[in-house]
Amino acid sequence: xxxxxxSNSSAPVTVQNLNPKVVKCEYAVRGEIVTIAQRLQQELQxxxxxxxxxxxxxxxxGNPQSLGQQPITYFxxxxxxxxxxxxxxxxxxxxxxxxxxxxxxxxxxxxxxGRATGAYSHSQGIKGxxxxxxxxxxxxxxxxxxPNDIFLTDGASPAVHMMMQLLIRSENDGxxxxxxxxxxxxxxxxxxxxxxxxxxxDEAAGWGLETSELKKQxxxxxxxxxxxxxxxxxxxxNPTGQVLSGKNQRDIVEFCKQESLVLxxxxxxxxxxxxxxxxxxxxxxxxxxMGYGEDDISLVSFQSVSKGYHGECxxxxxxxxxxxxxxxxxxxxxxxxxxxxxxxxxxxxLASLVMNPPKVGDESYESxxxxxxxxxxxLARRAKTLEDxxxxxxxxxxxxxxxxxxxxxxxxxxxxxxxxAEAANTAPDAFYCKRLLNATxxxxxxxxxxxxxxxxxxxxxxxxxxxxxxxAVVSRLTEFHEGFLDEFRD
Amino acid sequence: xxxxxxSNSSAPVTVQNLNPKVVKCEYAVRGEIVTIAQRLQQELQxxxxxxxxxxxxxxxxGNPQSLGQQPITYFxxxxxxxxxxxxxxxxxxxxxxxxxxxxxxxxxxxxxxGRATGAYSHSQGIKGxxxxxxxxxxxxxxxxxxPNDIFLTDGASPAVHMMMQLLIRSENDGxxxxxxxxxxxxxxxxxxxxxxxxxxxDEAAGWGLETSELKKQxxxxxxxxxxxxxxxxxxxxNPTGQVLSGKNQRDIVEFCKQESLVLxxxxxxxxxxxxxxxxxxxxxxxxxxMGYGEDDISLVSFQSVSKGYHGECxxxxxxxxxxxxxxxxxxxxxxxxxxxxxxxxxxxxLASLVMNPPKVGDESYESxxxxxxxxxxxLARRAKTLEDxxxxxxxxxxxxxxxxxxxxxxxxxxxxxxxxAEAANTAPDAFYCKRLLNATxxxxxxxxxxxxxxxxxxxxxxxxxxxxxxxAVVSRLTEFHEGFLDEFRD
Numbered sequence: 001x002x003x004x005x006x007s008n009s010s011a012p013v014t015v016q017n018l019n020p021k022v023v024k025c026e027y028a029v030r031g032e033i034v035t036i037a038q039r040l041q042q043e044l045q046x047x048x049x050x051x052x053x054x055x056x057x058x059x060x061x062g063n064p065q066s067l068g069q070q071p072i073t074y075f076x077x078x079x080x081x082x083x084x085x086x087x088x089x090x091x092x093x094x095x096x097x098x099x100x101x102x103x104x105x106x107x108x109x110x111x112x113x114g115r116a117t118g119a120y121s122h123s124q125g126i127k128g129x130x131x132x133x134x135x136x137x138x139x140x141x142x143x144x145x146x147p148n149d150i151f152l153t154d155g156a157s158p159a160v161h162m163m164m165q166l167l168i169r170s171e172n173d174g175x176x177x178x179x180x181x182x183x184x185x186x187x188x189x190x191x192x193x194x195x196x197x198x199x200x201x202d203e204a205a206g207w208g209l210e211t212s213e214l215k216k217q218x219x220x221x222x223x224x225x226x227x228x229x230x231x232x233x234x235x236x237x238n239p240t241g242q243v244l245s246g247k248n249q250r251d252i253v254e255f256c257k258q259e260s261l262v263l264x265x266x267x268x269x270x271x272x273x274x275x276x277x278x279x280x281x282x283x284x285x286x287x288x289x290m291g292y293g294e295d296d297i298s299l300v301s302f303q304s305v306s307k308g309y310h311g312e313c314x315x316x317x318x319x320x321x322x323x324x325x326x327x328x329x330x331x332x333x334x335x336x337x338x339x340x341x342x343x344x345x346x347x348x349x350l351a352s353l354v355m356n357p358p359k360v361g362d363e364s365y366e367s368x369x370x371x372x373x374x375x376x377x378x379l380a381r382r383a384k385t386l387e388d389x390x391x392x393x394x395x396x397x398x399x400x401x402x403x404x405x406x407x408x409x410x411x412x413x414x415x416x417x418x419x420x421a422e423a424a425n426t427a428p429d430a431f432y433c434k435r436l437l438n439a440t441x442x443x444x445x446x447x448x449x450x451x452x453x454x455x456x457x458x459x460x461x462x463x464x465x466x467x468x469x470x471x472a473v474v475s476r477l478t479e480f481h482e483g484f485l486d487e488f489r490d
Numbered sequence: 491x492x493x494x495x496x497s498n499s500s501a502p503v504t505v506q507n508l509n510p511k512v513v514k515c516e517y518a519v520r521g522e523i524v525t526i527a528q529r530l531q532q533e534l535q536x537x538x539x540x541x542x543x544x545x546x547x548x549x550x551x552g553n554p555q556s557l558g559q560q561p562i563t564y565f566x567x568x569x570x571x572x573x574x575x576x577x578x579x580x581x582x583x584x585x586x587x588x589x590x591x592x593x594x595x596x597x598x599x600x601x602x603x604g605r606a607t608g609a610y611s612h613s614q615g616i617k618g619x620x621x622x623x624x625x626x627x628x629x630x631x632x633x634x635x636x637p638n639d640i641f642l643t644d645g646a647s648p649a650v651h652m653m654m655q656l657l658i659r660s661e662n663d664g665x666x667x668x669x670x671x672x673x674x675x676x677x678x679x680x681x682x683x684x685x686x687x688x689x690x691x692d693e694a695a696g697w698g699l700e701t702s703e704l705k706k707q708x709x710x711x712x713x714x715x716x717x718x719x720x721x722x723x724x725x726x727x728n729p730t731g732q733v734l735s736g737k738n739q740r741d742i743v744e745f746c747k748q749e750s751l752v753l754x755x756x757x758x759x760x761x762x763x764x765x766x767x768x769x770x771x772x773x774x775x776x777x778x779x780m781g782y783g784e785d786d787i788s789l790v791s792f793q794s795v796s797k798g799y800h801g802e803c804x805x806x807x808x809x810x811x812x813x814x815x816x817x818x819x820x821x822x823x824x825x826x827x828x829x830x831x832x833x834x835x836x837x838x839x840l841a842s843l844v845m846n847p848p849k850v851g852d853e854s855y856e857s858x859x860x861x862x863x864x865x866x867x868x869l870a871r872r873a874k875t876l877e878d879x880x881x882x883x884x885x886x887x888x889x890x891x892x893x894x895x896x897x898x899x900x901x902x903x904x905x906x907x908x909x910x911a912e913a914a915n916t917a918p919d920a921f922y923c924k925r926l927l928n929a930t931x932x933x934x935x936x937x938x939x940x941x942x943x944x945x946x947x948x949x950x951x952x953x954x955x956x957x958x959x960x961x962a963v964v965s966r967l968t969e970f971h972e973g974f975l976d977e978f979r980d
Contacts, residue, residue: 012719012750012788015818019659019682022822027829066609073576080574083836084566092582119556120796120803154644154806157830165681169509187829191655192509229502260502298502306610313610314835316644328505332512339517339677340647344834345804346573 025190028183028449033433034060037443053441057473059462060443062238062405064311064375068466072310072371074364075353077101079315082108082117082349100362108349117345123338125152125319126345129352133319136355141285145321151333152319152351154343156268156304159320161188162336163264163300166329167229168194174226176217176261178209180408180450180458182238197221197228200453203410206399207242211251218259230262231255236269236280236403239450239460241383243278243402249286253297262298263287268318269404271308274380278402284323298324305350307405309375317347317354382463382470383407389474390461393481407461408447417488429457435484440476515680518673518939523923524550527933543931547963549952550933552728552895554801554865558956562800562861564854565843567591568598569805569836572607575599590852598839607835613828615642615809616835619842623809626845631775635811641823642809642841644833646758646794649810651678652826653754653790656819657719658684664716666707666751668699670898670940670948672728687711687718690943693900696889697732701741708749720752721745726759726770726893729940729950731873733768733892739776743787752788753777758808759894761798764870768892774813788814795840797895799865807837807844872960873897873953879964880951883971897951898937907978919947925974930966 015023041056048054058066065071077097082105087093093102109115111128124130130147137145153159167173168189174197177185189196199217201207214231221228233252235244244252256263265283273280287297305317322333342348357372358365383401390398390409398409413421413428421431429446436442447458465473505513531546538544548556555561567587572595577583583592599605601618614620620637627635643649657663658679664687667675679686689707691697704721711718723742725734734742746753755773763770777787795807812823832838847862848855873891880888880899888899903911903918911921919936926932937948955963 010750011814011816011819012752013657013815013819015816015822017659018656018819018822022656022826025825025829027825061610063610065606066604068604068606071608076574076576080570080577083573084570086563086566087570087586090586092585095582096577096580096586114556114558116555116558116804118561118802118804120551120553154834155831161830166508166512167503169507184829191826191829260500262502312608313831314606314608316832316834324501325503326501326505329501329503329508332505332508335515335517336512336681339515339674339681340651341645341803342806344644344806344837346836347834 021191021193025187026183026449027187028445031445031449033430033437033443033445036434037437040437040441051441052439053476056441056443057465057469058443059465059473060445060460062307062462062464063313064405064464065313067464069311069375069464070371071312072368074098074101074358074368075310075312075350078104078108078353079346079349081105083346085109085115085117098364100358100364104353108352112345117349121342121345121348123334123342124148124150125343125348129348132352133355136352137282137284137321141282141288143285143288149321149323150319151322151337152317152343152348154316154318154347155306155313156266156302156318156320157184158340158343159302159318160184160264160266161191162333163230163262163320164188164192164194165336166333167262168192171195172226174221174228175264176214176221176228176231178232178234178237180239180447180452181232182234182266183449185232186451195221195226197226198451201237201240201242203399203453203456206402207237207240207408208245208248209252211255214252214255228259228261230264232264232266233283234266235283236272238266238269238404239406239408239445240399241401241404241406241408242399243273243275243280246281246286249281249283250290253283253287253290253292257292257297262300265299265301267301268304268307270303271376272379272405273403274376274383275400275402280403284321294324296324303351303355305347305354308354309372310354312350315347315350316344317349317351319351378467379405379463382465382467385470385474386461386463389478393478394485396481401463405462405464407463408450408458409461411457411459413457414485414488414490416490417484420488429459432457432484433459436477436480439480439483442473442477511681511683515677516673516939517677518935521935521939523920523927523933523935526924527927530927530931541931542929543966546931546933547955547959548933549955549963550935550950552797552952552954553803554895554954555803557954559801559865559954560861561802562858564588564591564848564858565800565802565840568594568843569839571595572598572839573836575605575607588854590848590854594843598842602835607839611832611835611838613824613832614638614640615833615838619838622842623845626842627772627774627811631772631778633775633778639811639813640809641812641827642807642833642838644806644808644837645796645803646756646792646808646810647674648830648833649792649808650674650754650756651681652823653720653752653810654678654682654684655826656823657752658682661685662716664711664718665754666704666711666718666721668722668724668727670729670937670942671722672724672756673939675722676941685711685716687716688941691727691730691732693889693943693946696892697727697730697898698735698738699742701745704742704745718749718751720754722754722756723773724756725773726762728756728759728894729896729898729935731889731891731894731896731898733763733765733770736771736776739771739773740780743773743777743780743782747782747787752790755789755791757791758794758797760793761866762869762895763893764866764873765890765892770893774811784814786814793841793845795837795844798844799862800844802840805837805840806834807839807841809841868957869895869953872955872957875960875964876951876953879968883968884975886971891953895952895954897953898940898948899951901947901949903947904975904978904980906980907974910978919949922947922974923949926967926970929970929973932963932967
């Protein structure tokens, strides 16, 4: 990245005197493998034909629009009109924009004091947009939602950081996290100086989870003197792609209640469910269905505009719904939100649209549904094709992608390959992924970046390449894999 | 805010077991006085005539568009077109948008891989936009700028947090900050567990600063066992409104170089200079003019789209230019940026526009200049009118607002008022500001929120109410002030 030389000893800041929590933190989905991919891409641009592939296929990150997914037209119409309200009452605008997008833009502007989309909002976000989001949550769950519980954020990541910052006092505070996990959690816990307490998802049971495993890990953490403060659950799963069963969800709620843990529910893939026998249920709905209210469980649900069928990663919109905390704790959360003033208003507007898309009878309703269903059904087909392809590879097994945007296949490598990785001072799964990248331009993330049962090897692959590219991914991957095994066969 | 009761002792999270750094942190510009103002506003809406004023005038925060300032048309045109590129080649679009905004939108889209404004970008921001920003910095300073030194962020605040997170290891690490200061700094240092080392600006010298004061405070901090890592300077000043002299700036650079301190330069008000005898010079320009290059001084400059003549606070755009760090440290900064993926793309685009506005010959050039100059000249008039009004008040003295968006008058209160404040368990300046708010609807922030020489009292007032409202602000303030003094005269 930088062309500068490393720090010399007289520089005021060196890696040795940086905050060690920063140095310790790791973030695999933008780690070394991506740096290599960016270099290869530059080489291809500078000298076409310099590698045995003509483009880099970024399957490392859930970034749908970077791979050609188109945004939902209605959402972008509303955003453009809110950015430049001066055109709202011009006659040409009616020729360019749908009638309901114009109407929605007016509604949104009327909810913003002075119609000022360029002003800082309330620290939690514009009240009228929070009203809309709360209404969307109620419609989804069938239980009440309070706009005062909504904190709009620049994507889900800052919301996760905010909760970690609130909960973690020292390395003696532990946070229960699934393994494999999305490395935002390990990174955020490291940055805030806490301790990640792992609980393992059961690969043989479709990445389900057992309460016995939660209890075992909690007891183990307590015996080491840790105070465990919260449990993270990602549903649908990242990187594992499972959709938790109702029983699993109820077990988790019960466990958090019994053990007085905050339940941090990453629900950003709530729209991404691809199998008919599974359905997304929010943890709040599950808890309320069990009869647990505000006083019974502290629960934070994270949502993002980056995922779903819309995939608006670049807009950095999202929210957390914060329930079951006392007013005094809520004031502290509000204060931390205030220090950053507010999240970006376009992201706020988009979050309200995602939770309140066009309805039957609206001019855009049919085209909106066609765009949404086209994307989701294509994602389901891509997930199935890739899953089948992985399962056909020698020494690879892959669970079903029931939801989210990822597959997390397990790979069994020959001893000779593992030794070659050791010789190259690289984890075996990273060794495989680097070789794959250099041979095919396909970017996977090694399982070691997410955590895995010791001794097992995996990689994460997104299901996001456009459908017409999937056959090439499969054939390039298959050809590489066979060659790799031939090279290292014991 | 919340309707929930305070935490009970069985709740997993209480204020007593939260991260104490969070509890300690304060942020006055959205503190108690704003909460009161929001309540009054709700009461006025519910029951017009219930207070002796008909609107709340928020002079607490630099949020121009919330008080009626209009956005720059060209900037909003480009943003709308980038949000909804599908209309770019429609014939109606030419009737609605300026030709150069259409051209600029095409240019920007061509710099984004796949023209995907909905994709996560490079962790530092879109390369083409960083190129444009670097070119803008070069044109401003007359010294080279490297796009790889630019980190685009969701406003300046997250950039400041990022640097504090990197530098602060424990409470033994100190950060030199001006007093009075913008409370983002005290809040961020508290959240990251460091120690604020104050240096006092000299009110009698127009809020200038003396190297002797810097040396004295540095020595004092060292004698307490602190390692001082960085010096924060805000130029033009917030809340103090001064523009530093060239000599002051050179002294600061020399001091940081001699003492091996990172210079953190808050330059977000660089466009807000209102007096003909002062001009903004970036600290990078000053350092380079002194012959100091990459190897001589570690310097971070913060810029934002929220301030200037554009005042696009809600867009959350900004950047930091990071120079004079080794490649290994830069990798760590990159990693922390990566954990949050990227800043919002609209904010990134806006930051590139702010640093590269329309040029002579562009269709929008004249209207752009008229909008910009209209806002800046009006701000200069408002600053002067308010300054004069403050200086006419009995027991109030006010330095000139040479720049930024604030005045920070000093107020001498009678002993009887100070005793009444004590009786109400309130700081005397907060007591005055609360009384002012309840009587007039005007929101000032007490000086105690920014820090001040012990025994002195101040408040911060923005110069942002629209020009036609300034006479009412002055008359309401004057009337209140006279009544207040009459009530408490010794």
